[in-house]
Amino acid sequence: MEFHTINGDLRMSRLVHGYWRAHEWGLDAQGYLRLIEEVLASGIDTFDHAACYGGFVNEGQFGAALKLDKSLRRRMTIVSKCGISFPNAALPEMKSKHYDNSAAHIIWSAERSVRELGCEYLDLLLLHRPSPFLNPEEVAAAFDNLNERGLVRYFGVSNYTAQKLSMLQSYVKQPLATNQIEISPLHIEPFADGSVDYLLEKRMKPMAWSPLAGGKLFAADDERSRRVASALLEAGEAHGETRLDTLAYAWLLNHSSGIMPIVGSGKIERIRNAADALGIRFDDEAWIKVYAAALGHNVP
Ligand SMILES: NC(=O)c1ccc[n+]([C@@H]2O[C@H](COP(=O)([O-])OP(=O)(O)OC[C@H]3O[C@@H](n4cnc5c(N)ncnc54)[C@H](OP(=O)(O)O)[C@@H]3O)[C@@H](O)[C@H]2O)c1
Incomplete structure (x- = not known):
């Protein structure tokens, strides 16, 4: 496995x-425990959660597995996210879908994630989605509070544009660690819209969500997916590699920005x-052939 070391001592495996x-x-809980052990054995030691996953229950299920083997926590890097509310059975007080980036909500959510995951602290907390109502001074105050209390080591964002990321960084004392964005061989916009360029400029490593386009890469009935899949498989011939998922991850991992795909x-x-x-390894020609297949035409 390869790792990134971010902001001094935040270690994240290249695959998450x-x-x-x-x-x-x-x-x-036993099934989770076996899965976590197998993931760690594969070399992946970074785990991506969000408070809201599974209707606010998935963190608790992971936490139940961690309780069965207390030694696991020190072997992993735990990421979680906050800021999305929607009606759900676990938290009936949430009445409507909205974003909440108030200091009180960020602190409440991170405290709950730590409790649910049973992990003592989060290595990285991300604001899940940009809120048009965000008050960056409140975010900065919440991050300071969580950091000073030892509940969160590092902070970052998800689904932010470069401009929003730059704005938030100008208020937040801690150097933001990442922007978790959608990137896949079928979702190539971040390579052109400045998102990846901004992260490169700031020496920040992107986390890529839905790296297989949520499974769409395997959809035989979609012409664009078939075209991109063929380009990946053609690139694999030079390596004797026929696994489409492996080739899609490799295409992302080879980019100079140091993308961390989330499996x-x-x-x-x-x-x-x-x-x-x-x-x-993808060279320029092989990488661009896949990009052109996603564009639907040759590069100009
Ligand atoms: N920050 C955000 O806003 C955000 C948004 C979405 C996701 N995320 C993060 O990103 C992670 C990954 O997202 P994702 O689940 O959409 O990733 P993905 O890998 O693009 O999609 C996973 C889907 O692809 C299917 N799949 C995987 N390998 C396959 C194969 N070889 N053949 C056929 N189908 C295959 C999986 O089915 P099986 O389950 O059957 O293997 C699953 O349904 C999430 O768990 C979450 O941590 C973050």
Whole structure:
């Protein structure tokens, strides 16, 4: 496995395991524990959560597994997110879908994530989505509070434009660690709209959500997906690699910005397919061929 060391001592594996879909995996605490052990054995040691995943229950299920083996916490980097509210069974006081980036909500959410995950502290807390009502001074106060109390080591954002990220950084004392954005061979806009360029400029490493386009890459009935899949498989021929998921992860990992793809599957074979991507190199020609397939035409 390869790792990034961010802002001095935040260590993140180049591939991250994500828990958005975890409530679909049908795992009890023992099943979670086995999965976590297998993920760690694959070399991936960074885990991506959000307070709201699974209707505000997935963090608690992961936490129940961590309680079964207390030694696991020190072997992992835990990321979570805050700021999205919607009606759900676990927290009936949430009555409507909205973003809440108030200091009180950020602090409440991070405290709850630490409690649910049973992890003592979060390594990284992200604002999940940009709120048009954001008060950056409140965010800065919340980050200071959580940092000073030892509940959160580092902070970042998700789904931010470069301009919003720059704005927030101008208020927040801590150097923001990442912007978690959607990037995949089917979602190439961040390479053109300045999002990735801004992160490169600031020496920040992007986290990529839905790196397989949420499974769309495998959709045989979609012409664009088929075209991009063929371009990836053609690039794989030089390496004797025929696994489409492995090649898609490799395409992301090879980008100079140091993308950290978040693996969304709970199937260990697919997680290992992701880890194997680190051995595959794309040169300019092979990388751009996949990009052009996503564009639908040759580069000008
Ligand atoms: N910050 C944000 O706003 C945000 C938004 C979305 C997601 N995320 C994070 O990103 C993580 C990954 O997102 P994602 O789950 O959408 O990632 P993804 O890897 O693009 O999509 C996962 C889906 O692809 C399927 N899949 C994976 N490998 C496959 C294969 N070889 N053949 C066929 N289908 C395959 C999976 O099915 P199986 O489950 O059957 O393997 C699953 O349904 C999430 O868990 C979450 O941590 C963040």
